[in-house]
Amino acid sequence: MQDEALRIEDLHLTYRGLSGTAFSKPGAFGFFKTTKNDGDNELISGANLSLKRGETLCIGGPSGQGKSALLRVIAGLARPCSGRVFYFGEYIPPERLTALEVAKRQVGLVFQNGALISNLRVRDNIALPLRYHKKGSAAEIEEKINMAMDLMRVRDCANMFPHQLSVGMQKRVAIARSWAMDPMLLLMDEPTAGLDNYNRRNLLPLIDNMRTLFKTSIIIITHDLMMAKELGCNLCFLYRKTLTEPHSFDYWLNANNDISKVLFRDLRNSG
Amino acid sequence: MENVEERVGSAKLTLVGKLFHHLGMFFMTRTLGQQVCLFFRAIASIFSKTRSFKTDSRNVILQTFFTGVEIFPILFIVATLFGAVVIVEVMTLMGKMGFDDVVGSLVVVVIIRELGPILTAFLIAGRSGSSLTTYVGSMVINSEVDALATMGVDPIRYLVMPGLIGGSIATLIMTIFFSGSAIGAGFLITKAAIILSGNALNLQLTWDYLSNEILKALTTMDFVLIIIKPLVFGCIITINACYQALDIAHDVRQVPKATSRSVIKSFLYIVCADVVLSLFYFVDYMNNLSNII
Numbered sequence: 001m002q003d004e005a006l007r008i009e010d011l012h013l014t015y016r017g018l019s020g021t022a023f024s025k026p027g028a029f030g031f032f033k034t035t036k037n038d039g040d041n042e043l044i045s046g047a048n049l050s051l052k053r054g055e056t057l058c059i060g061g062p063s064g065q066g067k068s069a070l071l072r073v074i075a076g077l078a079r080p081c082s083g084r085v086f087y088f089g090e091y092i093p094p095e096r097l098t099a100l101e102v103a104k105r106q107v108g109l110v111f112q113n114g115a116l117i118s119n120l121r122v123r124d125n126i127a128l129p130l131r132y133h134k135k136g137s138a139a140e141i142e143e144k145i146n147m148a149m150d151l152m153r154v155r156d157c158a159n160m161f162p163h164q165l166s167v168g169m170q171k172r173v174a175i176a177r178s179w180a181m182d183p184m185l186l187l188m189d190e191p192t193a194g195l196d197n198y199n200r201r202n203l204l205p206l207i208d209n210m211r212t213l214f215k216t217s218i219i220i221i222t223h224d225l226m227m228a229k230e231l232g233c234n235l236c237f238l239y240r241k242t243l244t245e246p247h248s249f250d251y252w253l254n255a256n257n258d259i260s261k262v263l264f265r266d267l268r269n270s271g
Numbered sequence: 272m273e274n275v276e277e278r279v280g281s282a283k284l285t286l287v288g289k290l291f292h293h294l295g296m297f298f299m300t301r302t303l304g305q306q307v308c309l310f311f312r313a314i315a316s317i318f319s320k321t322r323s324f325k326t327d328s329r330n331v332i333l334q335t336f337f338t339g340v341e342i343f344p345i346l347f348i349v350a351t352l353f354g355a356v357v358i359v360e361v362m363t364l365m366g367k368m369g370f371d372d373v374v375g376s377l378v379v380v381v382i383i384r385e386l387g388p389i390l391t392a393f394l395i396a397g398r399s400g401s402s403l404t405t406y407v408g409s410m411v412i413n414s415e416v417d418a419l420a421t422m423g424v425d426p427i428r429y430l431v432m433p434g435l436i437g438g439s440i441a442t443l444i445m446t447i448f449f450s451g452s453a454i455g456a457g458f459l460i461t462k463a464a465i466i467l468s469g470n471a472l473n474l475q476l477t478w479d480y481l482s483n484e485i486l487k488a489l490t491t492m493d494f495v496l497i498i499i500k501p502l503v504f505g506c507i508i509t510i511n512a513c514y515q516a517l518d519i520a521h522d523v524r525q526v527p528k529a530t531s532r533s534v535i536k537s538f539l540y541i542v543c544a545d546v547v548l549s550l551f552y553f554v555d556y557m558n559n560l561s562n563i564i
Contacts (some may be wrong), residue, residue, distance in 0.1 A: 023517045089303040128424065
C-alpha cells in the first residue's frame with residue numbers, strides 16, 4: 001500500500017493516556033505504563049481509519065467526544081493504550097511512538113490555539129523548524145517564510161510578537177508555520193474557528209492547493225460542516241466513542257441516523 | 272503495574288534478570304532516576320545530527336548571560352559582606368586563641384571550598400533555577416512544548432541543553448567571582464571597618480599577609496574542585512528546574528508548585544552533592560595523615 005498515508009487499527013484511548021507531556025520521562029518508559037482496557041475510562045474505543053495520500057478528511061462530532069485527543073494520538077502526543085497506527089505504511093511500535101518520531105515522518109499539527117512560541121517574532125516562529133532542520137540556505141529559508149506569510153496574509157505582522165496578534169491571526173501564523181515545513185500529512189484542529197468569512201474563504205483554496213499540488217493528506221477537525229462540502233471531501237464523525245465510516249457530505253445530509261439527525265438538523269432546515 | 276509482571280513473565284527472565292529488571296524499573300520510576308536520564312539525554316542531544324553550532328552557541332550564551340550577568344550585583348554584595356564577616360571573625364577569634372598561622376587555611380576552607388560554591392549555587396537556584404522552571408512550565412501549559420515536538424524540534428535540545436550548559440558555565444564563573452570578591456572586596460571592607468572604628472578590633476591586617484596565607488593554604492585539590500563543584504551544582508540546578516517544569520501536567524496551578532519544588536530540591540541536592548564531593552578532601556587528608564605518620 002504505497003499510496004496510504006495513515007491507517008489506524010482498533011485504537012483505544014483512556015483518559016490517563018492524555019495527561020502530561022512525557023518529555024521529562026525516559027522515552028521507553030511510557031511503554032510499561034500502559035493500563036488495561038476498562039470500558040468506563042475510555043475516551044475512544046476501537047477507532048479504525050484509513051487515509052490515502054492526497055486525500056482530505058474532515059472529522060466532526062459533538063464537542064467533548066475526543067476529536068482533539070484523536071489528533072494528539074496521531075501526532076504522537078498522547079499514548080493510546082492499545083491499537084496500531086501506521087504512518088505511510090510504516091508501523092511505529094508503542095515504545096518509540098513519540099511526537100518527535102512521528103514528526104520525522106513529516107506529520108504536521110496545527111493546534112487549536114496556535115501554540116506559537118511566545119518569545120519569538122512571527123517571522124522567527126515560522127523560521128524556527130526550518131532553521132532547526134537546516135532546510136536550505138538562509139536565503140532559501142527567507143524566501144520560504146515570505147511565501148508562507150503571503151499565503152496566509154500575515155506579512156504585515158512579520159515583526160510582531162504572538163501576544164500582539166488576535167486569535168485568528170495567531171491561527172493563520174500557525175498554519176503558515178506548518179505549511180512551511182512541507183508536511184506529507186497535515187493535522188488541523190479547528191482551522192476555521194476564530195477566522196472571519198473572508199479569511200476562511202481564503203483558507204479553503206489553500207487547503208485545496210496543498211492537496212492537489214503537493215499531494216498532502218489532510219485531516220481536519222471541525223465543527224464547520226459546510227467546509228467538507230466546499231472541499232468536496234469525506235466526513236466522518238467521532239460519536240459515542242467510535243469513529244464512523246467516512247462518507248460524503250450529501251450522504252450524511254440525507255441519511256437517516258442519529259448523527260445526521262443531531263448535527264445536520266439546522267443545515268437541513270435551512271436547505 | 273500488572274502489565275510489567277506479564278511482560279517479565281513472557282520474556283522468561285531468570286532470577287538475576289528479574290532482579291536487574293526490577294532494579295531498573297525502581298530507578299526509572301523515581302524522580303532522581305528520571306532526572307539522571309534527563310541529564311544524559313540533554314548531553315546526548317548536543318551531538319544530534321541536526322546540531323548547528325551557531326544557534327546552539329547563541330542560545331547557550333543567552334542563557335549564560337541570563338543566569339550569570341543579571342545576578343551579579345546581588346552576588347557581589349553578598350560575597351563582599353560575607354567575606355568581610357569571615358575575615359573579621361577568623362582574624363579576631365584565631366588571633367585571640369593564638370592560632371595565627373591557620374588564618375589562611377580557614378579562609379580557604381570557609382570561602383573557597385565550602386560556602387563560596389554553595390552560596391553561589393543557592394543564589395542561582397533561587398533566581399535562575401526558579402525562572403527557568405517558570406519559563407519552561409509556562410511553555411508546557413501553553414502547549415508550546417508540544418508544538419515544538421510536533422515540528423520535530425526536540426524540546427530537550429531546544430530548552431534543556433542550553434540551560435544545562437549555560438547554567439553550568441555561569442555557575443562556574445560566578446563561583447570564581449564570588450570567591451574573588453569575598454576575599455578581595457571583603458578585605459577592603461574589613462580595612463574600612465578597622466579605619467572607621469579606630470582599630471577597635473585590634474587587627475594587624477595587610478594584603479600581603481592575607482594573600483600569602485591564602486596562597487600557602489591552597490592545594491591542587493582546591494583548584495580541581497573549584498572547577499568541578501560549580502559545574503556539578505550548575506547541572507543539578509538546571510536539570511532539576513527543567514525536570515520539574517517538564518513534569519507539569521496541563522494545569523496552571525502546578526507551575527508555582529513546580530517552581531518551589533525546583534528551588535527546594537535544588538538546595539537539597541546541592542548539599543548532598545557537596546557532601547559527596549567533600550569526600551575527596553577526606554581522602555586527601557587521610558593520605559597526608561599517613562604520610563606524616
